[in-house]
Amino acid sequence: MSALSTHVLEEIRALPPQFPDIRTAVMPALDLAQEELGYLTPEAMSEVAHALDLDPGYVEGVATFYTLFHTEPVGKHVLYMCTNISCKLRGADELLEHAMQQAGLKEQGTVSADGLFTVEAVECLGACEYAPMMRLDHAYHYDLTTERIDALIAERRSSPRSGEVAPKAPEGSAPTPRKRATKKKADA
Amino acid sequence: MPELRGTTKGPVLTRWFGTENLHTLDVYEGLGGYAAMRKALTTMTHEQLIDEVKASGLRGRGGADFSTGIKWSLMPKESAVPMHLVVNADESEPGSAKDRYLMENSPHMLLEGIGIAAFAIRSHQAWIYIRGEYDVPFRRLTDAIGEMRGKGYLGDKPFGADWPLDIRIFRGHGAYICGEEGALLESLEGKRAQPRAWKPPYPAQKGVWGRPTTVNNVETISTVPWIIENGAAAYAKFGTEKAKGTRMFTVSGHVQRPGNYEMEIGKTYRDLIEGLAGGALPGRKIKAWWPGGSSAPVMPGDLLDTTTDLDGIKDVANLKGHPIPPLNIGGRTFATMGGSGGVIVMDDRFCAVKAAHRLLQFYAHESCGKCTPCRVGGNWAVRAYEHILSGEGGQEDINILDRVQAGLQGGRCLCGLGDAAGWVIASSLTHFHKEYEEHALHNFCSAEKAAAVA
Ligand SMILES: Cc1cc2nc3c(=O)[nH]c(=O)nc-3n(C[C@H](O)[C@H](O)[C@H](O)COP(=O)(O)O)c2cc1C
Ligand code: SF4
Ligand code: FES
Numbered sequence: 148m149s150a151l152s153t154h155v156l157e158e159i160r161a162l163p164p165q166f167p168d169i170r171t172a173v174m175p176a177l178d179l180a181q182e183e184l185g186y187l188t189p190e191a192m193s194e195v196a197h198a199l200d201l202d203p204g205y206v207e208g209v210a211t212f213y214t215l216f217h218t219e220p221v222g223k224h225v226l227y228m229c230t231n232i233s234c235k236l237r238g239a240d241e242l243l244e245h246a247m248q249q250a251g252l253k254e255q256g257t258v259s260a261d262g263l264f265t266v267e268a269v270e271c272l273g274a275c276e277y278a279p280m281m282r283l284d285h286a287y288h289y290d291l292t293t294e295r296i297d298a299l300i301a302e303r304r305s306s307p308r309s310g311e312v313a314p315k316a317p318e319g320s321a322p323t324p325r326k327r328a329t330k331k332k333a334d335a
Numbered sequence: 336m337p338e339l340r341g342t343t344k345g346p347v348l349t350r351w352f353g354t355e356n357l358h359t360l361d362v363y364e365g366l367g368g369y370a371a372m373r374k375a376l377t378t379m380t381h382e383q384l385i386d387e388v389k390a391s392g393l394r395g396r397g398g399a400d401f402s403t404g405i406k407w408s409l410m411p412k413e414s415a416v417p418m419h420l421v422v423n424a425d426e427s428e429p430g431s432a433k434d435r436y437l438m439e440n441s442p443h444m445l446l447e448g449i450g451i452a453a454f455a456i457r458s459h460q461a462w463i464y465i466r467g468e469y470d471v472p473f474r475r476l477t478d479a480i481g482e483m484r485g486k487g488y489l490g491d492k493p494f495g496a497d498w499p500l501d502i503r504i505f506r507g508h509g510a511y512i513c514g515e516e517g518a519l520l521e522s523l524e525g526k527r528a529q530p531r532a533w534k535p536p537y538p539a540q541k542g543v544w545g546r547p548t549t550v551n552n553v554e555t556i557s558t559v560p561w562i563i564e565n566g567a568a569a570y571a572k573f574g575t576e577k578a579k580g581t582r583m584f585t586v587s588g589h590v591q592r593p594g595n596y597e598m599e600i601g602k603t604y605r606d607l608i609e610g611l612a613g614g615a616l617p618g619r620k621i622k623a624w625w626p627g628g629s630s631a632p633v634m635p636g637d638l639l640d641t642t643t644d645l646d647g648i649k650d651v652a653n654l655k656g657h658p659i660p661p662l663n664i665g666g667r668t669f670a671t672m673g674g675s676g677g678v679i680v681m682d683d684r685f686c687a688v689k690a691a692h693r694l695l696q697f698y699a700h701e702s703c704g705k706c707t708p709c710r711v712g713g714n715w716a717v718r719a720y721e722h723i724l725s726g727e728g729g730q731e732d733i734n735i736l737d738r739v740q741a742g743l744q745g746g747r748c749l750c751g752l753g754d755a756a757g758w759v760i761a762s763s764l765t766h767f768h769k770e771y772e773e774h775a776l777h778n779f780c781s782a783e784k785a786a787a788v789a
Contacts, residue, residue: 167417167544170525174508212527214509215467227468231429232629232679233587235693270511270697271429272468275587275677276340276436276594285470289337 392579397552430677627674
């Protein structure tokens with residue numbers, strides 16, 4: 148039994164010809180794997196390596212460098228809350244605390260008991276004119292308030308399958324993963 | 336889409352913003368879009384295009400202000416291997432959102448610019464490296480590329496010209512360092528994003544996949560269609576002697592109207608912050624502002640009359656009545672810089688030490704770890720800030736910060752991230768020294784007190 152399904156492995160094997168160099172296919176391939184499993188297990192990473200005929204250590208090195216790849220499980224909905232300067236100046240820290248509480252979380256990066264939520268403090272998301280803001284289910288949410296956060300969480304509690312589906316990517320560049328981690332130290 | 340915050344109907348980049356469905360090819364072309372690309376591919380030579388962009392005085396908007404025309408002219412005229420244009424759409428500099436604003440509202444403007452630029456540098460395939468979190472811009476660009484292909488504006492004979500063209504998108508996966516051009520190319524090659532030690536060969540000789548490559552920012556390339564349509568001379572009418580044109584600014588933080596504004600270069604930050612963004616919140620006073628993303632040294636609130644001229648802003652004469660921070664760029668002292676155009680405004684109710692602490696957390700977290708001063712210094716500074724803010728700090732912590740900033744600057748690091756971290760500390764420590772002493776020596780925060788009284 149492999150971790151990744153046959154069709155995902157087929158999709159991954161079809162990636163390299165679309166790029167000038169096989170290694171450029173690594174991230175799109177990891178996207179597909181993460182899309183299927185929610186996060187990247189060691190087995191999944193080694194299957195990606197095998198499918199692309201690359202060294203497993205190399206693939207893992209890439210997966211652990213980038214913050215949008217997860218190597219631990221995450222909730223069905225990840226609240227990526229910007230806490231960088233523009234958002235902080237407009238109250239992001241208090242909102243982060245509030246979101247954790249509402250989602251039933253004590254620690255960033257962990258999964259709520261119902262499996263629905265993970266909350267992550269992230270760096271500037273490039274929408275500072277709408278601060279404080281966050282990214283949730285492939286959409287940016289702007290001018291956040293505690294009420295707005297409550298509403299977004301409540302909506303997801305009442306219909307747990309409401310997570311927006313990732314759009315299909317054009318040739319080669321695979322869709323962003325459905326779930327991502329963010330606060331990971333890039334080990335050098 | 337949410338309410339649009341920023342300039343609509345501006346002079347150059349935002350001239351058509353606010354038009355319904357500007358992101359579709361029909362609307363964009365109906366307004367006059369793609370006339371420039373048609374003109375470039377059917378009536379101009381590679382050299383003519385490069386000369387025109389050189390003559391316009393356009394300088395890169397990614398933060399380094401380098402002449403775009405000169406950069407293009409460094410590409411070889413002949414090459415046995417393919418050559419590439421790579422558009423830097425990684426926009427992760429804290430306080431910067433203008434590339435997102437441009438891509439979301441007018442994806443075809445960027446794509447038309449790419450068509451022209453790729454042809455100018457003799458490339459048949461351009462890549463857009465876009466940060467992974469940008470969902471809407473990614474979708475808009477993907478759809479827009481589809482529309483271009485449908486019309487034949489990409490493919491074997493765009494506008495009937497014998498110059499096959501293709502545009503591809505590559506999504507980033509988090510990490511600020513991917514915006515640095517060497518790291519970006521490593522990432523596009525499928526590797527961990529660590530800056531390259533640039534020495535010859537430069538990217539124009541050996542860039543991505545070992546091929547001649549030009550890297551340009553989204554705003555830089557988005558400006559190109561206007562220049563080709565209206566001519567270099569018309570563009571050079573805007574701006575100052577050595578910094579031509581208009582540019583995008585993102586204004587965020589403690590202002591009445593945060594947004595992405597297009598303004599002529601050479602006007603002042605007062606024109607931008609008070610004029611366009613509405614100035615301070617009612618009853619508050621601007622204490623500090625960062626002119627170009629968090630990496631541009633912070634400025635005191637009473638210096639809003641500083642010019643936006645890309646060179647003039649660096650002059651330490653701008654710091655009238657203030658001490659000059661120990662800032663070093665290429666061996667020279669400077670006051671601050673225009674950087675990415677991300678203007679962050681902070682008022683008198685926010686603590687300058689806390690702001691600097693947050694920024695150092697960012698630089699420490701985003702260090703790729705390749706150079707020791709950056710990897711170690713960032714974390715060291717964060718610990719000193721924590722100590723100061725916990726109320727248990729002392730003069731020794733201030734001294735540590737001073738040592739760390741000196742160690743980060745002056746070519747000790749491989750890329751600009753290390754310098755930037757040093758600048759954040761040096762500028763904050765100089766301009767807001769009083770607040771550092773309050774915290775470190777007296778366990779007192781005057782900003783918090785001001786906020787509590789209000
Ligand atoms: C740490 C670091 C981060 C950077 N991030 C970006 C970025 O997000 N976008 C960008 O266009 N340039 C960024 N740059 C500048 C690029 O290295 C490069 O100079 C630029 O993309 C060139 O384009 P231009 O000539 O059109 O400005 C960054 C530089 C450094 C040192
Ligand atoms: S300065 Fe920092 S981010 Fe840049 S290469 Fe060195 S360690 Fe990496
Ligand atoms: S600081 Fe929050 S989006 Fe830029």
